[in-house]
Amino acid sequence: MSALNITQHDSSSSPTSLTISLALLHVFIVFVIQRFIRKRYRKILPPGPRGLPLLGNIYDIPQTAPWVTYRDLTAKYGDVIAIRLLGHPVIVLNSLAAVNDLLEKRSAIYSDRPAPVVSISRTSVLIPCYTGSGASDSSHTTTTGAAPVASSGNTFNLCLLRDQRNLQELIQLTLLNMGYGLPASDVTSHYADLLSDMDSGVSEAYHPTIFYIPWLRYLPRWLPGGTWKSGVQKWRLQADSIREAPFMAAMKLMAIEPSVLTELFGKLQSGETPGLDQEFVKAILGAIFTAGADTTSGSLFAFFCAMIIYPEVQKRAHEELDAVVGPDRLPEHSDRPSLPYISAIIKEVLRWHNLVPLGMSHRCMEDNEYRGWVIPEDATILANIWAILHDPEHFPEPDEFRPERFLKDGQLDPDAFDPVTLGFGSGRRICPGRHFAEDALFINIASVLHVFDILPAVDECGKPIPVEYTATSGLLSSVTPFQYSIRSRTSIAEGLVQEALGEEE
Numbered sequence: 001m002s003a004l005n006i007t008q009h010d011s012s013s014s015p016t017s018l019t020i021s022l023a024l025l026h027v028f029i030v031f032v033i034q035r036f037i038r039k040r041y042r043k044i045l046p047p048g049p050r051g052l053p054l055l056g057n058i059y060d061i062p063q064t065a066p067w068v069t070y071r072d073l074t075a076k077y078g079d080v081i082a083i084r085l086l087g088h089p090v091i092v093l094n095s096l097a098a099v100n101d102l103l104e105k106r107s108a109i110y111s112d113r114p115a116p117v118v119s120i121s122r123t124s125v126l127i128p129c130y131t132g133s134g135a136s137d138s139s140h141t142t143t144t145g146a147a148p149v150a151s152s153g154n155t156f157n158l159c160l161l162r163d164q165r166n167l168q169e170l171i172q173l174t175l176l177n178m179g180y181g182l183p184a185s186d187v188t189s190h191y192a193d194l195l196s197d198m199d200s201g202v203s204e205a206y207h208p209t210i211f212y213i214p215w216l217r218y219l220p221r222w223l224p225g226g227t228w229k230s231g232v233q234k235w236r237l238q239a240d241s242i243r244e245a246p247f248m249a250a251m252k253l254m255a256i257e258p259s260v261l262t263e264l265f266g267k268l269q270s271g272e273t274p275g276l277d278q279e280f281v282k283a284i285l286g287a288i289f290t291a292g293a294d295t296t297s298g299s300l301f302a303f304f305c306a307m308i309i310y311p312e313v314q315k316r317a318h319e320e321l322d323a324v325v326g327p328d329r330l331p332e333h334s335d336r337p338s339l340p341y342i343s344a345i346i347k348e349v350l351r352w353h354n355l356v357p358l359g360m361s362h363r364c365m366e367d368n369e370y371r372g373w374v375i376p377e378d379a380t381i382l383a384n385i386w387a388i389l390h391d392p393e394h395f396p397e398p399d400e401f402r403p404e405r406f407l408k409d410g411q412l413d414p415d416a417f418d419p420v421t422l423g424f425g426s427g428r429r430i431c432p433g434r435h436f437a438e439d440a441l442f443i444n445i446a447s448v449l450h451v452f453d454i455l456p457a458v459d460e461c462g463k464p465i466p467v468e469y470t471a472t473s474g475l476l477s478s479v480t481p482f483q484y485s486i487r488s489r490t491s492i493a494e495g496l497v498q499e500a501l502g503e504e505e
């Protein structure tokens with residue numbers, strides 16, 4: 001009895017000891033659950049560096065060129081690596097076999113995208129989730145099957161000759177014409193500014209910290225860690241403007257030129273595509289414009305860089321063009337089968353400089369087993385495109401720009417590993433603009449090489465400014481800016497351009 005009294009007395013008169021006991025119990029339970037989860041995942045996830053408690057591997061993966069670090073980790077862990085970023089599993093596929101096994105063969109459950117914590121647009125600029133619905137498929141088929149590149153290489157040359165406009169603006173011009181049917185004259189630096197504002201907004205909104213710590217969204221904006229919220233309104237407005245401005249301009253003009261817009265409106269009116277409405281049409285066009293401009297111009301910029309560093313490649317391309325196209329005309333799309341060296345240059349540009357080195361993240365939609373591991377639902381999947389296209393087993397001396405690796409007996413080698421498909425992603429989310437991009441690269445590269453020598457810029461003493469190939473890091477990796485100059489190869493070539501200029505005007 002007295003013992004009972006003592007116990008009753010203790011518990012009622014000391015509420016803090018109960019709280020402490022409960023707190024300790026809570027800590028113990030959390031600890032056991034964490035150990036259990038960690039043990040379970042360590043067993044079933046693919047191998048990878050161990051990382052720190054809670055933080056995971058955030059200190060193992062650098063911000064600069066993480067694709068190189070992932071490739072280096074394969075020596076210890078194999079081609080499929082799991083890392084954890086603040087508890088979130090990320091699976092990196094470093095071989096073509098793994099990419100094919102998961103993103104291609106199991107595309108039914110590997111085609112979603114991880115949802116960003118903050119949606120930057122009412123209907124996102126990039127088509128975000130995979131539903132398998134008619135509308136999301138329509139974005140792919142329409143873009144993929146879009147009319148061949150609307151602008152000719154001539155326009156590109158003329159612009160270069162006329163005012164040395166930047167490559168990015170030239171590709172934007174083409175996309176606005178192909179996507180919205182907007183005439184070249186409607187292209188103003190306004191769209192370019194909107195696009196560049198939105199690009200920086202997207203980089204901030206998709207910053208890994210915000211991406212992988214979902215609870216950051218609940219922090220008030222005045223607390224450290226919550227300050228990113230003040231940018232959200234701005235990013236949303238930027239994303240909305242890039243969807244609205246060219247769309248409204250096209251509607252005002254009542255563009256009748258065949259374009260992706262007219263094709264989608266045709267589908268909308270016929271009702272053949274469930275889920276397709278005006279907002280979705282706007283989103284698809286916004287995606288084409290935003291995803292197509294920097295990528296295609298980025299590849300062209302890489303091509304300019306390679307031509308300066310490897311003048312012997314440029315010389316061989318000139319010889320092929322002189323022999324096949326001749327001095328009296330500019331190259332056309334129909335010349336492509338007869339220009340294997342130019343085609344090999346395009347493949348090598350896409351391989352040598354990967355615009356999207358880790359592809360775009362995919363999301364695994366359900367737990368599934370692979371090679372004895374379990375890839376958990378919600379895991380982010382990255383395809384290390386850079387590592388695969390720089391694997392010396394397939395591409396000896398991978399850092400060298402060497403179009404010859406795709407040729408055999410002067411023709412494209414059908415047995416060579418073609419970087420084109422992988423460079424544009426995999427499975428059901430493969431880049432829908434790949435045919436457009438390839439066509440644009442062909443006509444622009446062939447035309448520029450036919451007419452111009454691409455040379456390094458010169459300094460005030462007339463000395464060539466050396467060009468070195470380096471690239472930026474990020475979702476999109478660009479060749480770091482360098483200066484170049486162009487010189488007409490012959491007066492006949494210059495005459496051809498002037499003639500075409502007259503025709504255009």
Ligand code: HEM
Nearest residue numbers: 287288291292295296299356360424425426429431433437
């Ligand atoms: C050299 C040029 C280009 C490269 C290297 C490139 C590469 C890629 C890659 C790697 C992806 C991710 C695919 C995946 O998730 O597996 C992608 C997606 C995408 N690309 Fe491209 N792309 C290029 C040009 C273009 C162009 C010109 C357009 C539009 C005309 C375009 C529109 C898109 C869109 C809309 C997506 C998102 C597709 C989706 O989420 O379903 N791209 N691109």
